[in-house]
Amino acid sequence: MKIIFLGTGSGMPTLERNVSALALIFKEKNKIWLFDCGEGTQQQLQKAALKLSRIEKIFITHIHGDHTFGLPGLLASRGLQGGKEANKLQIFGPEIVEDYLNLIQDITRTYFPYPIEIKTIPADSTQGIIYEEEKFLVRYLKLFHNVKSFAYAVEEKKERKHFLIEKARQLNIPPGPVYRALKNEDRVCLPDGRVLEGKDFIEKFAQKRKIVICGDTYYSQELVNFAQGADLLIHEATFSQKEEDLAQKNFHSTPVLAAKIAREAGVKELILTHISSRYNSRNKGEVKEEDLLKEAQEIFKDTFLARDLMEFSI
Amino acid sequence: MKIIFLGTGSGMPTLERNVSALALIFKEKNKIWLFDCGEGTQQQLQKAALKLSRIEKIFITHIHGDHTFGLPGLLASRGLQGGKEANKLQIFGPEIVEDYLNLIQDITRTYFPYPIEIKTIPADSTQGIIYEEEKFLVRYLKLFHNVKSFAYAVEEKKERKHFLIEKARQLNIPPGPVYRALKNEDRVCLPDGRVLEGKDFIEKFAQKRKIVICGDTYYSQELVNFAQGADLLIHEATFSQKEEDLAQKNFHSTPVLAAKIAREAGVKELILTHISSRYNSRNKGEVKEEDLLKEAQEIFKDTFLARDLMEFSI
Numbered sequence: 001m002k003i004i005f006l007g008t009g010s011g012m013p014t015l016e017r018n019v020s021a022l023a024l025i026f027k028e029k030n031k032i033w034l035f036d037c038g039e040g041t042q043q044q045l046q047k048a049a050l051k052l053s054r055i056e057k058i059f060i061t062h063i064h065g066d067h068t069f070g071l072p073g074l075l076a077s078r079g080l081q082g083g084k085e086a087n088k089l090q091i092f093g094p095e096i097v098e099d100y101l102n103l104i105q106d107i108t109r110t111y112f113p114y115p116i117e118i119k120t121i122p123a124d125s126t127q128g129i130i131y132e133e134e135k136f137l138v139r140y141l142k143l144f145h146n147v148k149s150f151a152y153a154v155e156e157k158k159e160r161k162h163f164l165i166e167k168a169r170q171l172n173i174p175p176g177p178v179y180r181a182l183k184n185e186d187r188v189c190l191p192d193g194r195v196l197e198g199k200d201f202i203e204k205f206a207q208k209r210k211i212v213i214c215g216d217t218y219y220s221q222e223l224v225n226f227a228q229g230a231d232l233l234i235h236e237a238t239f240s241q242k243e244e245d246l247a248q249k250n251f252h253s254t255p256v257l258a259a260k261i262a263r264e265a266g267v268k269e270l271i272l273t274h275i276s277s278r279y280n281s282r283n284k285g286e287v288k289e290e291d292l293l294k295e296a297q298e299i300f301k302d303t304f305l306a307r308d309l310m311e312f313s314i
Numbered sequence: 315m316k317i318i319f320l321g322t323g324s325g326m327p328t329l330e331r332n333v334s335a336l337a338l339i340f341k342e343k344n345k346i347w348l349f350d351c352g353e354g355t356q357q358q359l360q361k362a363a364l365k366l367s368r369i370e371k372i373f374i375t376h377i378h379g380d381h382t383f384g385l386p387g388l389l390a391s392r393g394l395q396g397g398k399e400a401n402k403l404q405i406f407g408p409e410i411v412e413d414y415l416n417l418i419q420d421i422t423r424t425y426f427p428y429p430i431e432i433k434t435i436p437a438d439s440t441q442g443i444i445y446e447e448e449k450f451l452v453r454y455l456k457l458f459h460n461v462k463s464f465a466y467a468v469e470e471k472k473e474r475k476h477f478l479i480e481k482a483r484q485l486n487i488p489p490g491p492v493y494r495a496l497k498n499e500d501r502v503c504l505p506d507g508r509v510l511e512g513k514d515f516i517e518k519f520a521q522k523r524k525i526v527i528c529g530d531t532y533y534s535q536e537l538v539n540f541a542q543g544a545d546l547l548i549h550e551a552t553f554s555q556k557e558e559d560l561a562q563k564n565f566h567s568t569p570v571l572a573a574k575i576a577r578e579a580g581v582k583e584l585i586l587t588h589i590s591s592r593y594n595s596r597n598k599g600e601v602k603e604e605d606l607l608k609e610a611q612e613i614f615k616d617t618f619l620a621r622d623l624m625e626f627s628i
């Protein structure tokens with residue numbers, strides 16, 4: 001799996017950081033899950049050479065414009081690109097996302113020529129499972145913001161297996177039914193008399209991958225459990241710790257608060273995003289973006305600062 | 315005055331052409347009037363180094379998303395940039411624009427910390443004056459599209475005067491009250507005995523400038539009168555004349571239809587915009603963007619093809 005950050009700014013876009021969106025890319029299936037969709041997300045996807053038709057699911061953390069104003073345009077363009085043949089799309093998020101999309105379609109006479117299924121988080125629910133398939137499930141957790149805002153955890157359900165095709169080729173094993181049997185970990189007798197054990201051709205990854213992607217939030221104690229043991233935690237860090245009062249007042253976080261969550265949850269890596277434009281190099285403030293990273297790294301060493309179009313493999 | 319094209323594509327953005335928007339810039343007053351606001355317009359304004367606080371009025375031609383999906387984000391960012399001190403903004407357009415903005419604010423909990431005055435075109439009106447001030451007025455005309463779509467004409471009301479300051483300096487006339495009197499075209503007696511006639515220091519421009527900016531439309535006979543004698547007509551040309559059937563079916567224009575309007579209205583210059591992505595160089599179609607320009611120039615020589623961030627002085 002691979003993540004591409006499409007927008008890493010907060011509130012309003014700048015030339016360096018567009019508003020919130022990130023793409024989770026499943027290499028095997030050539031499919032994309034999008035998390036949030038601020039204005040200009042479809043343009044960012046073009047810059048990243050990611051086709052709209054590959055987007056299979058969109059998860060919205062909360063309704064604020066810097067996370068949703070790109071949704072109507074993206075959905076409309078996906079239809080223009082793919083026409084009626086564009087495949088079905090699923091959208092997950094707080095209940096209000098459904099009202100938002102219905103009203104936009106109605107008022108602006110926008111028509112999506114492919115099926116859209118909207119599955120919303122029940123009004124009184126603070127955590128649960130919003131989506132489940134054979135290999136993955138997605139949990140949600142309500143965070144601590146001035147509108148309903150959620151974190152999503154994408155969790156692998158089973159250990160992954162990798163068939164060692166090169167090993168099979170080197171042993172001159174003929175492709176076809178024999179390969180399939182080996183992949184199933186069966187024992188195989190070849191016409192030339194050799195006996196092969198399927199398990200010798202399978203590499204297993206015991207670690208089930210888990211990625212946690214948070215919406216806007218102040219420090220949330222519940223997130224520590226929710227993110228427990230994750231390979232990657234993506235958390236907002238809108239304000240510097242020097243402006244923690246502003247963070248608290250506006251229900252946002254600082255690098256220090258995010259790093260505390262990462263440490264307490266025992267995650268492997270932390271990426272900070274949703275960075276305020278006040279810290280960019282054109283502004284004359286004392287604190288710069290590099291300082292945000294340092295603030296977090298003092299508490300949690302394996303912290304990174306997101307940048308637009310940055311890729312991260314898991 | 316100067317025009318900067320912010321988005322010159324049609325329907326969906328491409329890497330070369332964002333969706334519709336253009337800025338009319340009044341050099342004297344440092345103010346901007348925006349015409350349409352497709353998704354990503356605020357990002358385009360940043361690329362053109364135009365501040366949101368300078369936007370004084372926004373004219374919306376019609377409600378379709380590729381002309382309006384950037385409006386909520388732009389208005390929100392204008393507040394974040396300027397805070398409560400951001401000056402008043404006026405928005406003009408079809409009635410539905412008011413519903414659109416009210417619902418977006420309500421659903422996404424977006425707050426604009428400065429006054430917004432929305433003045434809509436009366437439901438049954440096909441033409442009239444929507445705005446008037448000392449030096450300019452703005453007329454509207456209903457076009458021929460599948461939703462209510464309008465053209466706007468920005469017309470200078472009086473002849474312009476230019477004070478020949480260099481001439482005054484060369485004659486060693488002291489600045490201050492004498493300059494003011496000359497600007498008023500008064501007769502002035504200098505202490506050294508010279509008698510000056512104000513009119514000798516004024517250059518007059520008899521031509522009152524007129525710019526016509528059209529929303530989406532098929533060929534509109536009414537537009538010929540409306541655009542009569544304009545310095546500049548900005549008209550859509552979504553499809554090539556080779557696909558005139560598509561243009562007609564979708565209530566759009568071709569370069570040939572736009573050029574006929576320009577010729578019949580006796581305008582000075584025509585700029586084609588709202589260009590379909592099907593003609594860009596990455597597509598393998600027979601017709602290219604250069605061909606669109608040629609189609610129009612065969613009928614109206616002084617035609618230009620808009621490009622994103624292109625500037626045009628009037």
